[in-house]
Amino acid sequence: MVETIQIFATCLIDSLFPEVGEAVIEVLSSVGVRVSVPSNQTCCGQPAFNAGYLGPARRMAKYTIEVLEDTVGPVVVPSGSCAAMIREGYLELFSDDTEWLLRAIQLAERTYEFSEFLVDRLCVTDLGASYSGRLAYHPSCHLLRELGVDHQPLALLGAVAGAQIHPLEPVCCGFGGLFAVDQPDISTEILTRKLEQVAASGAEVVVGCDVSCLMHIEGGLRHNGSTVRCAHVAQILAGREAELR
Amino acid sequence: MRERFRQRARKAIADSRLQEALDYHAGRRMAAWDEAFGSLPDVDRHRQRAQDIRQQTIENLDHYLEHFIQNLESNGFHVHTAKDAEEACRLAVDIAQKQGATLVTKSKSMTTEEIRLNHALERVGIRVVETDLGEFIVQLRGEPPGHIVTPAIHLRREDVAETFERELGMPYSTDVEHMNAAAKEALREVFLSADVGVSGVNFGVAENGVLCLVTNEGNGRMVTTLPPVHIAIMGVERLLPTMDDLALLLKLLPRSSTGQKITSYVTLIGGPRRDGDPDGPDERHVILLDNGRLAMATSSLAESLFCIRCGACLNACPVFREIGGHTFESAYPGPIGSVVSPGLFGLDKYGHLARASTLCGVCQEVCPVGIDLPTLLLRVRDSYVQEVRQPLYIRWAMFLYAWLMVSPRRYRWGQRLGAWLSRLLPRRLGWLRWLPPPLSAWTVSRDFPLFASRTFLARHYEHHLGDRPRATPRRTSQKIDLSSHGPGPEDLAERFGRELEDIGGVFIRCHAGEVPQRIASRLNKLGVDKLITWGEQGSITTLIRSLQDERFEVLDPTLPIGTGPDRYARLAELGTADAGLTGAIAGVAETGTLVVPVGRKRSQLASLLVPVHFAILRAKDIYRTMDEWLAAVGEEQLAETACMNLISGPSRTADIEMTLTIGVHGPGMVIVYCID
Numbered sequence: 001m002v003e004t005i006q007i008f009a010t011c012l013i014d015s016l017f018p019e020v021g022e023a024v025i026e027v028l029s030s031v032g033v034r035v036s037v038p039s040n041q042t043c044c045g046q047p048a049f050n051a052g053y054l055g056p057a058r059r060m061a062k063y064t065i066e067v068l069e070d071t072v073g074p075v076v077v078p079s080g081s082c083a084a085m086i087r088e089g090y091l092e093l094f095s096d097d098t099e100w101l102l103r104a105i106q107l108a109e110r111t112y113e114f115s116e117f118l119v120d121r122l123c124v125t126d127l128g129a130s131y132s133g134r135l136a137y138h139p140s141c142h143l144l145r146e147l148g149v150d151h152q153p154l155a156l157l158g159a160v161a162g163a164q165i166h167p168l169e170p171v172c173c174g175f176g177g178l179f180a181v182d183q184p185d186i187s188t189e190i191l192t193r194k195l196e197q198v199a200a201s202g203a204e205v206v207v208g209c210d211v212s213c214l215m216h217i218e219g220g221l222r223h224n225g226s227t228v229r230c231a232h233v234a235q236i237l238a239g240r241e242a243e244l245r
Numbered sequence: 246m247r248e249r250f251r252q253r254a255r256k257a258i259a260d261s262r263l264q265e266a267l268d269y270h271a272g273r274r275m276a277a278w279d280e281a282f283g284s285l286p287d288v289d290r291h292r293q294r295a296q297d298i299r300q301q302t303i304e305n306l307d308h309y310l311e312h313f314i315q316n317l318e319s320n321g322f323h324v325h326t327a328k329d330a331e332e333a334c335r336l337a338v339d340i341a342q343k344q345g346a347t348l349v350t351k352s353k354s355m356t357t358e359e360i361r362l363n364h365a366l367e368r369v370g371i372r373v374v375e376t377d378l379g380e381f382i383v384q385l386r387g388e389p390p391g392h393i394v395t396p397a398i399h400l401r402r403e404d405v406a407e408t409f410e411r412e413l414g415m416p417y418s419t420d421v422e423h424m425n426a427a428a429k430e431a432l433r434e435v436f437l438s439a440d441v442g443v444s445g446v447n448f449g450v451a452e453n454g455v456l457c458l459v460t461n462e463g464n465g466r467m468v469t470t471l472p473p474v475h476i477a478i479m480g481v482e483r484l485l486p487t488m489d490d491l492a493l494l495l496k497l498l499p500r501s502s503t504g505q506k507i508t509s510y511v512t513l514i515g516g517p518r519r520d521g522d523p524d525g526p527d528e529r530h531v532i533l534l535d536n537g538r539l540a541m542a543t544s545s546l547a548e549s550l551f552c553i554r555c556g557a558c559l560n561a562c563p564v565f566r567e568i569g570g571h572t573f574e575s576a577y578p579g580p581i582g583s584v585v586s587p588g589l590f591g592l593d594k595y596g597h598l599a600r601a602s603t604l605c606g607v608c609q610e611v612c613p614v615g616i617d618l619p620t621l622l623l624r625v626r627d628s629y630v631q632e633v634r635q636p637l638y639i640r641w642a643m644f645l646y647a648w649l650m651v652s653p654r655r656y657r658w659g660q661r662l663g664a665w666l667s668r669l670l671p672r673r674l675g676w677l678r679w680l681p682p683p684l685s686a687w688t689v690s691r692d693f694p695l696f697a698s699r700t701f702l703a704r705h706y707e708h709h710l711g712d713r714p715r716a717t718p719r720r721t722s723q724k725i726d727l728s729s730h731g732p733g734p735e736d737l738a739e740r741f742g743r744e745l746e747d748i749g750g751v752f753i754r755c756h757a758g759e760v761p762q763r764i765a766s767r768l769n770k771l772g773v774d775k776l777i778t779w780g781e782q783g784s785i786t787t788l789i790r791s792l793q794d795e796r797f798e799v800l801d802p803t804l805p806i807g808t809g810p811d812r813y814a815r816l817a818e819l820g821t822a823d824a825g826l827t828g829a830i831a832g833v834a835e836t837g838t839l840v841v842p843v844g845r846k847r848s849q850l851a852s853l854l855v856p857v858h859f860a861i862l863r864a865k866d867i868y869r870t871m872d873e874w875l876a877a878v879g880e881e882q883l884a885e886t887a888c889m890n891l892i893s894g895p896s897r898t899a900d901i902e903m904t905l906t907i908g909v910h911g912p913g914m915v916i917v918y919c920i921d
Contacts, residue, residue, distance in 0.1 A: 009701050009702070011650070011656075013701055014660075014700045014701040014702050015660050015663065015696055015697060015700055015701075016694045016695070016696060016697060017694070017697070017701075018697045018699065018700055018701035018704050020701075021701035021704075021705065022701070022704065022705070025705070037702065037705050037706075039653070039702060039706060040653040041653075041702075042649075042650040042651070042652075042653060042656040043650045043656075045647070045650070047646070048643055048646060048647060049623070050604060050623065050626075051626065051630070051643070052599075052623065052625075052626025052627045052628075052629055052630045053627075053630055053643040054627050055647075056643045056644060056646060056647030057647075059647045059650075059651055060647055060650045060651060062651075063650065063651040092620060092623070141603070141604075141605035141606055141607070142604075142606070144606075145605070145606035145607070145609065145610055146606060170607075171563055171605075171607075172563045172603045172605035172607070174563065174603060175603065176602065176603025176604055176605070177604075179600065179601075179602070179603050179604075180686070180687060180691075181683060181684060181686040181687050182600055182686075183251065183254065183564075183600070183601055184686035184687070184689050184690070185251065185254055185255045185258055186254055186258070186564055186567050186568060186601065187603075187690075188689065188690040188691075189258055189567040190563045190564070190567060190603070191690065191691070192690075193563075215693075215694060216691060218676075218692075218694075219676070219687070219691030219692045219693055219694075220690060220691050222673065222674065222676050222691075222692040223678070223688075223690055223691050223692045
């Protein structure tokens with residue numbers, strides 16, 4: 001039976017990086033699942049939640065729950081922190097509201113991060129992709145520590161023919177949502193360390209599973225005039241690295 | 246407050262010497278952490294149990310506190326409760342003044358930093374000397390500590406050398422051993438003449454009213470042994486229900502904190518000096534400090550009271566690594582401090598600290614009691630924006646943002662507006678290089694991507710993606726490791742010796758009959774004349790006699806009761822001893838730890854005040870772990886003594902640039918004769 005899955009693309013991918021969303025669909029379609037994209041999805045509310053504005057965050061969480069409740073099958077989120085928001089953050093948001101907590105739990109139980117879905121749920125690692133060169137892998141914090149997704153992206157990248165994978169240290173890139181503009185000095189210092197690691201790795205592309213971190217790292221790389229670019233794992237798996245600008 | 250914090254952060258980042266010190270510290274601490282936990286099998290289970298214990302304690306804090314106080318009192322402690330900092334300081338000042346004290350020695354205690362006790366004592370003309378090396382350095386510099394475990398973390402050795410040159414008249418030298426020796430010399434006199442000793446408490450044990458202190462240098466033992474009065478200041482949350490719980494937490498605290506399996510000294514204090522004890526304070530006071538903790542125990546931040554102040558979250562935090570402890574302007578900096586400070590001292594003054602986090606979660610990952618710090622930080626952020634007035638534009642922006650996002654139509658409209666506006670801004674290779682304030686804080690160091698001219702959703706609904714040929718997916722194989730074998734029977738004495746030598750001790754295994762001659766020859770080799778020993782009792786008696794026959798001078802270690810000049814003169818005399826000789830009532834193989842009781846002619850000074858400590862340990866008294874010792878005989882042995890020291894190797898410090906130096910205030914050499 002062909003399984004139907006729902007893509008929750010996230011507002012960043014939808015608004016800033018549509019090519020990542022397309023790569024995600026391409027990879028998932030290639031392994032035989034039927035991909036559906038709910039057209040009325042928006043943002044999970046994570047930025048408001050992380051900034052402590054729980055009222056606005058609850059409004060967006062309720063909206064997202066309602067949108068995804070109308071769909072069937074696993075929800076796949078190509079971004080670690082947004083998946084963590086739905087799986088963990090929503091439970092904290094509705095800890096005092098039984099009705100919504102139950103609805104949040106039901107959604108959380110069918111929500112997966114992209115690499116986790118492929119490796120743990122579909123038991124797929126080798127997508128037949130190839131890449132010649134060196135890739136640095138950035139383990140995003142929420143992906144790693146909230147979702148516990150550690151080996152899955154590396155398993156997928158490890159099966160990419162010709163690619164040399166260099167895992168970066170599991171240290172934050174300094175993004176942290178509004179933190180990046182609330183504490184720009186500290187954020188920049190932390191980012192600088194990450195960029196030094198990237199440079200030392202000798203990789204021409206930094207891959208990860210969370211476009212917010214990748215946007216931060218690539219923003220720093222470009223600001224410094226580096227030619228190194230960032231890519232979502234799906235872009236490498238789909239062989240769409242030529243789209244990196 | 247927020248602006249002030251930002252400015253301080255900027256200053257810290259620009260301070261290249263501070264940056265060097267922080268980098269140096271963070272790298273070495275995390276390496277030590279990894280190694281220490283590598284030696285603890287089943288880490289996750291231990292941490293889960295520790296979390297359960299702490300949770301149970303905090304949820305039933307009133308109950309345990311009541312038991313604890315009863316047991317402290319029946320052990321002869323004077324117990325005081327203080328609802329706030331002011332009351333705690335007043336209590337401590339009153340005790341010191343009643344004693345006519347002019348000099349107070351302190352071992353490191355963050356609780357006393359929290360209540361600013363030094364300031365209160367100094368205001369009434371009492372001299373206060375910090376004796377932990379790191380604290381001593383920052384006190385000389387007139388600074389607060391930069392870290393809850395390693396106070397001088399923000400300094401390089403050159404800074405310390407300059408301070409010692411200026412304040413102690415030490416010839417300028419950046420040799421760490423040299424600097425430690427200078428501090429030791431400056432503090433020796435202070436230890437021997439203090440009227441009151443003030444310490445914190447790492448754990449209080451409710452079931453038997455025992456205070457546990459975890460230290461390395463030996464200054465904590467000096468401060469709680471030598472002066473006639475000891476005041477322990479303890480936050481009410483630092484309780485553990487049982488000794489078993491303590492044994493578990495003692496596995497986690499040193500590992501998390503300094504990367505040690507166990508610290509040089511774990512001191513278990515069961516009360517003041519008893520009749521027939523050769524030493525120990527005549528009075529011990531415990532000041533139990535609330536200062537907001539009891540209220541916090543029933544709030545949404547209760548989990549932060551699980552904290553055992555190991556400092557691991559500070560060491561791992563990427564933000565702390567950039568800005569250090571002083572930027573936080575609280576006794577408790579770093580991730581835990583950003584929850585505890587607003588929780589205890591007020592949201593208005595400290596609430597902004599919770600924003601100084603990327604929520605990366607590494608703090609929770611390293612926490613030995615599993616505190617969910619990211620969630621607690623979020624809760625503080627929530628209360629902060631509710632209770633402390635935020636700039637209008639931020640509140641409006643959040644409202645507008647949610648309003649846009651709960652309607653697909655408005656969301657698309659917002660995206661179009663964003664795309665249109667972003668095309669008006671200056672670019673570089675397709676990304677924006679400038680954003681208007683307040684978003685300009687992003688573009689100081691990062692370019693920002695352009696909004697897509699057509700969003701993902703729009704593109705998806707306009708065309709179908711073509712299928713491209715793919716290889717057949719393969720399944721991951723699941724590997725199960727079946728290669729686990731239980732350890733075979735172990736020679737405990739051999740293991741004890743290995744562990745002791747690992748931490749710089751000397752281990753000699755021999756027959757009982759050989760001991761007198763072996764010790765005598767080593768004493769001669771070391772040039773020892775004067776010895777402090779345990780009083781004559783049991784098998785050690787013949788040993789002492791034979792050493793006296795060999796013309797070694799054996800000093801009577803009994804201290805006069807009270808504060809008279811006799812006491813100080815006696816201490817000064819005992820301070821000249823070259824070595825100490827004690828027994829040990831048990832050993833712990835896993836950590837090379839000696840269990841050395843105090844009381845009933847068993848002098849503490851013989852294992853503390855001397856440069857070399859000889860100990861006799863019977864192989865049959867060695868237990869594999871601390872839990873096994875406690876279960877077999879430990880709890881009874883503990884009940885029989887006013888103070889029990891768990892000694893693991895020589896006294897040590899790494900307070901200057903994390904450079905390990907052996908032999909600070911306690912013995913620099915520990916030689917164990919293990920007899921079969």
